[in-house]
Amino acid sequence: MTTRATEVVLLTPAGRAAVASVLVAGPRADEVVGSLFHPAGARPFIEQPHGRILLGRWQSAATGEEVVVCRRAPEQVEVHCHGGQAAAAAITASLVARGCQENAWQPWSERSADDPIKAAARTALASAPTTRTAAILCDQYHGVLRRAFDEIAGHVQTGNPSAARQQIDELLAWSTLGAHLVKPWRVVLAGRPNVGKSSLINALVGYERAIVHSTPGTTRDVVTATTALDGWPIELADTAGLHVSTDPIEAAGMILANQRLATADLVVLVFDASNASHLAEQALLETWPQALAVANKCDLAEDRTAHGCMALYVSAKTGENIETLARNIVARLVPLSPPNRQPMPFTADQVAWLQAMRNDLDAAVTTWRLSR
Ligand SMILES: Nc1nc2c(ncn2[C@@H]2O[C@H](COP(=O)(O)OP(=O)(O)OP(=O)(O)O)[C@@H](O)[C@H]2O)c(=O)[nH]1
Ligand SMILES: [Mg+2]
Known part of the structure; x- marks a missing residue:
């Protein structure tokens, strides 16, 4: 018979802190901690x-560290030591030397939940990159999604497939937002050279992330900056200006730009408000019909209609309408703000479970109809 290993798991994240916490879990937890820890009394x-x-x-051997220890439950002891890496690493090493197995916290958390x-x-x-997304994940942690899943299963068991389908569809409507609670939305700024794409990225993030220069073709590589707009995590990507170029480096930059554009959650097409170039703009709008159109350098524009009534006129230089641009980006990505305690x-895996359940319900209805 194989005995279950006793695990050592570092519960606190890497980095500076006052306290680090090490969990010892398994059948030998009391024995090994008892051999190393000497309480004051x-x-x-x-x-x-x-x-x-x-x-x-x-x-x-390595430490005479002062610690706080608690037997949390049968086979579970927590050791709290000085923060940082050294003390926790020494304690972990001493436990491993007595036969414990060191594990990362994620698999332990998954197995023990x-x-x-x-x-x-x-x-x-x-x-979670922002407090807003953390709050939504906290709600899911505290059971709102579990209750919704249980209700769906309940509707199926009590022979109410239409209620189950409706609830599945309502949950799936939030799945895109749910997928971006940890992973940022990808927003790509594109347009012809020198229209002010890099300047706009800098204005949106509030610091000089990308190089700005009056020479067209300044940006070659894709430059990204991750920020939060209205509490949603967003990765803004600055790209090389799109035009016909014989310069191989610029051409390589444009290939990268097009790859980014193809996988973007939102494309922001930037035009120069002071210098309308209708044919080029039209071509970009036709290629990216869902894009948000922005006419930058409005501080230089005499006519604010040249780029069509759909374009938002902004100035990266003066800051005019930059907040509106941020709001418009958010409105495109998250058209509906989730109410408090929204299951999501x-x-x-959760989305796949809902889709499979939806397919099963559809198949059951089809079979029932065909059998009549
Ligand atoms: N007046 C004015 N000038 C601007 C504005 N935005 C950018 N510029 C200027 O326009 C020039 C080009 O700006 P960039 O941000 O480098 O333009 P870009 O689209 O990133 O250019 P490429 O990387 O070459 O494709 C710079 O001289 C900026 O200072 C604006 O809103 N108003
Ligand atoms: Mg640039």
Whole structure:
């Protein structure tokens, strides 16, 4: 018979902090911690009740570290030591030397959670880039998505497929937003050389991310900057100006630009408000009909209609309408703000489960119709 390993898992993230937490979980947790940890009082560790917080010393070859230890539950002990990497690494090494197995927190979290949705939410929360997306993931962690899944299963069991289908469709409508709670939306700025794409990226992120120059063809590579607009994580990509060029480096830049454009969640086409070039603009608008059109350098434009009534007139130089541009980008990506505690599928597995359930329900209805 093989015995289950006792694991050592670093629970706190890398980086500077006051405290680091190491979890020891498994059948030998009490025994190994008891052999290394000496509580301040007379009572030995192994006799201490669960839940009691104990101060003492971690006695191994590498460290005489002062630590706080707690037996959280049967087979689960937490060791809290000084933050940073050194103390936690020394404690982990001493536990590994006594036969424990070091593991990353994600697989441990997935195995130990009572609900896979909760485990996935915990993993996603650790990478949530904004407080807004973290709040939505917190709701999923606390059960709103699980309850919605249970309700769907309940409708199926009680023979109410139309209610199940409606609820599945409502959840799937949030799946695009759910997929971007951790992964930023990809917004690509494109247009002819010198129209001010790099200047607009800089104006949107609020610092000089991309090189701006009066020489057309300044940007060659794709330059990205990740930011948050209205609390949503967004990666803005600056691209080489699109035009006919015999310069091989510029041409390579345009290939990269087109690759980015093909996978973008939103294309922002930038025009020069002070210098309308109708044919070139028309061609870009026909290629990217869903794009957001922006006429930059409006501070130089005498006529604010030359680029059509659909274009938003902005100035990266004066800041005019930059906030409106940010709002318009958000409105395209997230047309509907989720209400509080909105259930939202946020992993590919959850979306696949909903789609499979939807297909099964459709197939059942078809079979029922065909049998009549
Ligand atoms: N007056 C005015 N000038 C601007 C504005 N935006 C950019 N410029 C100027 O236009 C020139 C080109 O700006 P960039 O941001 O480098 O333009 P780009 O589209 O990135 O150019 P490429 O990388 O060459 O394709 C620079 O001299 C900027 O200072 C604006 O809103 N108003
Ligand atoms: Mg540029």
